[in-house]
Amino acid sequence: MERVTGVLRVVGNAGGLFHLRDGAVVAVDSPGSPGADTLLISSGIIEEKDWAAALVESVETRSLQTALVARGVVTATAVQDVATAAMQDGAFAVAAGEIERCCVDESVDPPLLPATTGVEPDLLLAETTHRLDALATLPFPLSPYRDRVVAVCGTEPATVEQRQIIELATGRRNARDIAFALGRGLHAVTVEISRMLGDGLLEIAEPTTSFSFSHWGLTSLHPRAPREVEC
Template sequence: MRGLELARTLSEAPLGRISGTLLVAGDPGGSFHLRGGAIVEVVSPGAPGAETLLLRSGRVSEADWASATRSCPTERLIGAELVARELVGAAELQLICTAAALDGALAVGMGRIDGFSLEHDTQDCRLAALQAIEPDWLVREAERRIRALASRRRPFSPFRTRLGRTDAGTASLDTTVAGERREILLRVNGRRSARDIAFLLGRSLYAVAVEVSRLLGEGLIEAVVPARFKDSPVRPATAAGNLPRRLPGASGITDILPLRPAAGL
């Protein structure tokens, strides 16, 4: 129910023109930064933020980022400074900030929500979107993406499921063309989750999770069973993917808390 309460609070933010930070406790948890009732940034340890997407992808260099941050009186103006220096276009930056906000909301919604609180009039966001994002739209789109991942043939947790490459996946590296799929395959090592790979690549969590789902379905990667469960007598395995059936929360799908707009309650 906390997910529904969170969605209701976000949907009602425009009515009160709320400015502040909605702090969400949980795993992974996160924060929604609001200005005048609209969202300017969503941050979660479960998904790469806009800063990571800019730097890890190479769109902005570490040196240029450091120089821009030194010139800004407040961190929330970094985006405008990057555009003024022509390090990134305004439209591209808005797209990146929106993608990061959606990823943050997805991470919060797919995780465990223990509670949330609103701190009014705080201005501690890292990289605000140039144009604020409507909460209702963000909630609807985050819910759509959560449901899309949950409906996949091989559902998994982007945070907890460790991914390993199968023999077929390793062999496919010889024929897989350069691109996101190959970059993901190269970083699958039995210890990393989709979240870990998204951070390494500086790519959207949702985009990486969708590609991971495809790779799982094609048998090129598999979920790696933690060593402590390998000899467990309560762990009947499936023929495909060797996934545990009786480990609560192993897939992450049982943790999904649907983020619905208040109107849909």
């Protein structure tokens, strides 16, 4: 039986791309979760200048991982660990959002950092289902996209991670936005925010906080008509 090599595009919000090689998933890119590049740089494993230089060097070799390892700044194992984590997080990000339709797309560029050993779709699906179920059973289940959170005044965070989340919880950001701002996985940040909501460190923001409109009383865009003056 022929096994698929290509991309499954999931259209929706956040949506995403499942990159397949011989039927196994080697990467999932989603606007709902930080990719391997963001995770590598934000965690301090790779500096931004090394990433930029490796991108240039990989144009000829066609392998960003090879270029990164050749610079001596990271091991192949570390890259693979992050690539696999980003793939699982991407699948969670797609599944936790709205899915409108799916299609096979052959015109998509290959992923920057694919997993060397692909994951069977059944296994990835099972892990994603497990993550969604675990989130639903938390004391304060929340949507990583719909719910925007704000810090509760006068509370003291217990950990550095909680403090970082509180600093970003302006009421305009949801878990997905905070995950990108921190450069950490969506699932981990969503679970942490859920716990903080349960502990009273955060609360769901009022709509007027999440969307704060301001205007300056402009009454019209039309040019003013010439003034008539009766003498």
